[in-house]
Amino acid sequence: MQKHEKHTRDPRFHIVKRAGMSRGKALLIRFLAILAALLLCSVLSTLLIGANPLKFISTLFSGSLGSSRRIWKFAKDSAVLLCISLAVTPAFRMRFWNLGGEGQVLVGALASIACAYYLRDSIPNPLLLLIMLVAAVLAGAFWGLFPAICKAKWGTNESLFTLMMNYVATYLVAFALMEWTKADGSSTLGEVAFGHLPRLYNEYLLLILVVLALTVLVYIYLNYTKQGYEISVVGESEKTARYIGINVGRVITRTVLVSGAICGLAGFLIVAALDHSITTATVGGLGFTAIMVSWLAKFNPLIMVGTSALIIFLQQGGAEMSTIFNVSSAFPNIVVGIILFFIIGCEFFIHYQIKSRVSHKKGGVGK
Amino acid sequence: MNKTVALEMKQVSKYFGSLAANRKVDLTVYRGEILAILGENGCGKTTLMNMIAGIYFPDEGQILVDGQEVVIRSPKDAFRHKIGMIHQHFKLVDLFSAAENIVLGINDGERYNLKEVNARVQEIAERYGFHIDPKKKIHEMSVSEKQTVEIIKVLYRGADILILDEPTAVLTPQETEKLFAILKRMRDDGKSILIITHKLHEVLSLSNRVAVLRKGEHIATVETASTNPAELTEMMVGQKVSLNINRPEPENTQDRLLVSDLSLVNADGIKVLDDICFTARSGEILGIAGIAGSGQRELLETIAGLQHPAGGRILYHNPKTDKEEDLRDKTPMQIRELGVRLSFVPEDRLGMGLVANMDIVDNMMLRSYKRGHSLFVDRKKPKDLADRIIRELQISTPGTATPVRRLSGGNVQKVLVGREIAAAPTVLMAAYPVRGLDVNSSYTIYNLLTAQKQQGVAVIFVGEDLDVLVELCDRIMVIANGRVSGIVDGRTATKEEIGVLMTQTRAEIESQKEKEGSDRAEA
Incomplete structure (x- = not known):
């Protein structure tokens, strides 16, 4: 008996699921989590790089919001990320784990720039832009088509398939670049002077407005249309979808095509509004960051405006930090990691609470 | 009787969020007795037992074994105190x-020495009258054999206190009797048996005492000999309940659904339906009885257009056009487009009939969202329908925007049945529609089915409780191993008769048919 005593002491705390929490309280918890994260980061920064904690935090903010130029850049980068996040979301809502956003955006960009490169000024600019847009959308959709059909027909794993398609896209771009730069041997494509989207007050404003409009459209598509409803049903339960007679394969294919098409659109925007050129790193991992943005927002397009801004805010703050304090980029990455950890981790406290066990021993019920 | 206390629970509580699964429960278990834990689904029977078995840890209260306070944090701790639980879902x-x-x-x-183990298993089996082959693989076993393995597993670990969670849910009447004989032998051997159940007749025929739980609270523990079904039901439900099912005579029956020679082969190449022939008539409830997994689910799914049969015909006689439609190999959508109003309440409510994470309105829409040419869904009519069903079936929910997974089992089922009936069906198929439901909800569902029958609907009811089948149905078709082993009159058939049909092997059915054939030829 004695031997057992050690194992069988009362656990002091245990975890209990919350019955539900008011929105205000949940927001407060999230706010406190960010505060705690900043506090921990300040302590770390003092200890590791000897920085003044206040300056450290202000640097984090000034990276994105320090000047009007920075604010525009912040808004632009957020918009691009948001656009790609919107693109992957319809598929995610359907539990189709499309990891191929990166490649789908890249082929969209490639299709756009190819149109601009070959058509040049042979046709009027508005027409060229339209052709570029259509080409990009088709290319993005096409890139999603194979994995979608294979999933719908034979139940293949879409994650692996779409991931592999990214490599094909990257090397396709590398191949195109080689063809286009054969003459000068530089292997980088200079700015293509055709097919630029017009400036609207600021070079980024048009892009930002287009993405915001897209956000509303995707939100409406997912929540208020019959197709959006089908996506939700298929995503929640394929068995239910079959039970009510939804053609599951068709919904999968259609939704992935929509996702791919929006990816293509994102590629078009990057080329026509920003880069006017292409490299293998044009998308630069945004296709993967977008997955995080979409998840963080629980696949709600309106909340994604906030989550994409948060990610960009942290990235730019981190970059600023490494310049100001002259430390390697590893340290800002630690900071970003800590902040994200707190933000995601605090969800635990929104859904659960830790209770200490009510002890009856003191009440004298015992022997 | 020599009454030694084996186990005691004092003021035990367990909360899930704001919900009290158990509140201040006191329970005493003696050596050498069978104690039935009786209560409706969701009243906290299993939670309470799980705390003894080390699955859950109580939030408040104490558990005493042999008068000593113990802390049971895992099934291993439970075994150390000689407590073992046989769960409803086998863990093999x-x-x-x-x-x-x-x-x-x-x-x-x-x-470990397998020879010794085999010998000990044999010894335990002989002692209590189990039939078991220790070398047989689990996947070759019937449900009842698997249950035997689970029980011996617990006994092998030296358990003196055995908890069985609804052990008869998967057994035929004959198997149940065998199990009860074994349990009684164990009791006489000095073991304490706790059996969770919501079937009254089992309680009365088996137990020494009954502990009744209601809404997580312990209502009373009574001697079985001094109680009766009415009293127990009243304690369980908290009010007087009439336990009679109204069964009006069928009127104006007409052949509605004619199934002939229907066969189905599943993905593993096994014939799960074999030459099924029957007719469902309007204004009549056709019951389907059988051991779980005998092909009931596949049969309904095939009729509903979810499976592709290997052979046979499914003909629907349309009362409006007086034409026959072949439903075989049609999708649910095509069946609906033919004007066939076929409603189906599947066994898997939250996984098939409904979408658990969607709210009541969106679940109402499942059948009708496609209507009209608009790109957008219309949530107005489904909302009205949801409000109406909530009102008429007295569904308790915070509102129509509540995800159905948050509703209790009975309310989930009312949402599903309500939706299917709202489609004004001519054929209504329901698979285990009262599984997991409390007494009141169950009777609501029986009454709904009967009302549908009176309106001329052909109702097909797959049930597991034979007592209910013989009270509710006009005819009962028994399925065994994917074959029809008999169709009997619900008004004259006995449970025993149905039980025998349920366990027939294919060969037996085969020879039966041949005999009938030759009888007919002679006549």
Whole structure:
């Protein structure tokens, strides 16, 4: 008996699921989590790089919001990320784990720039832009088509398939670049002077407005249309979808095509509004960051405006930090990691609470 | 009777969020008795037992074994105190033999010797009258054999207190009787048996005492000999309930659904339906009885257009056009487009009939969202329908925007049945529609089915409780191993008769048919 005593002491705390929490309280918890994260980061920064904690935090903010130029850049980068996040979301809502956003955006960009490169000024600019847009959308959709059909027909794993398609896209771009730069041997494509989207007050404003409009459209598509409803049903339960007679394969294919098409659109925007050129790193991992943005927002397009801004805010703050304090980029990455950890981790406290066990021993019920 | 206390629970509570699964429960278990834990689904029977078995840890209160306070934090702790639980869903490794499953997880530092294990298993089996082959693999076993393995597993670990969670849910009447004989032998051997159930007749025929739970609270523990079904029901439900099912005579019956020679082969190449022939008539409830997994689910799914049969015909006689439509190999959508109003309440409510994470309105829409040419869904009509069903079926929910997974089992089922009936069906198929429902909800569903029958609907009801089947149905079709082993009159058939049909093998059905054939030829 004695031997057992050690194992069988009362656990002091245990975890209990919350019955539900008011929105205000949940927001407060999230706010406190960010505060705690900043506090921990300040302590770390003092200890590791000897920085003044206040300056450290202000640097984090000034990276994105320090000047009007920075604010525009912040808004632009957020918009691009948001656009790609919107693109992957319809598929995610359907539990189709499309990891191929990166490649789908890249082929969209490639299709756009190819149109601009070959058509040049042979046709009027508005027409060229339209052709570029259509080409990009088709290319993005096409890139999603194979994995979608294979999933719908034979139940293949879409994650692996779409991931592999990214490599094909990257090397396709590398191949195109080689063809286009054969003459000068530089292997980088200079700015293509055709097919630029017009400036609207600021070079980024048009892009930002287009993405915001897209956000509303995707939100409406997912929540208020019959197709959006089908996506939700298929995503929640394929068995239910079959039970009510939804053609599951068709919904999968259609939704992935929509996702791919929006990816293509994102590629078009990057080329026509920003880069006017292409490299293998044009998308630069945004296709993967977008997955995080979409998840963080629980696949709600309106909340994604906030989550994409948060990610960009942290990235730019981190970059600023490494310049100001002259430390390697590893340290800002630690900071970003800590902040994200707190933000995601605090969800635990929104859904659960830790209770200490009510002890009856003191009440004298015992022997 | 020599009454030694084996186990005691004092003021035990368990909360899930704001919900009290158990509140201040006191329970005493003696050596050498069978104590039935009776209560409706969701009243906290299983939670309470799980706290003894070490699955859950109580939030408040104490558990005493042999008068000593103990802390049970895991099933291992429970075994240390000689407590073992046989769960409703078996926890066995399919590819292992019985003996291997029995010793799995025992770590006493000694190398295990399969021969010795086999011998000990045999010894336990003989002592209590089990029939078991220790070398047989689990995947070759019937449900009842698997249950035997689970029980021996617990006994092998030296349990003196055995908890069985609804052990008869998966058994035929004959198997149930065998199990009860074994349990009584164990009791006489000095073991304490706790059996969770919501079937009154089992309680009365088996137990020494009954502990009744209601809404997580312990209502009373009574001697079985001094109580009766009415009293127990009243304690369970909290009010007087009439336990009679109204069964009006069928009127204006007409052949509605004619199924002939229907066969289905599943993905593993096994024939799960074999030459099924029957007719469902309007204004009549056709019951389907059988051991779980005999092909009931596949039959309904095939009729509903979810499976592709290997052979046979499914003909629907349309009362409006007086034409026959062949439903075989049509999708649910095509069936609806033919004007066939076929409603189907599947066994898997939240996984098939409804979408658990969607709210009531969106679930109402499942059948009708496609209507009209608009790109957008219309949530107005489904909302009205949801409001109406909530009102008429007295569904308790915070509102129509509540995800159905948050509703209790009875309310989930009312949402589903309500939706299917709202489609004004001519054929209504319901698979285990009262599984997991409390007494009141169950009777609501029976009444709804009867009302549909009176309106001229052909109702097909797959049930597991034979007592209910013989009270509710006009005819009962019995399925065994994917074949029809008999169709009997619900008003004259006995449970025993149905039980025999349920366990027939294919060969027996085969010879029966031949005999009938020759009888007919002679006549």
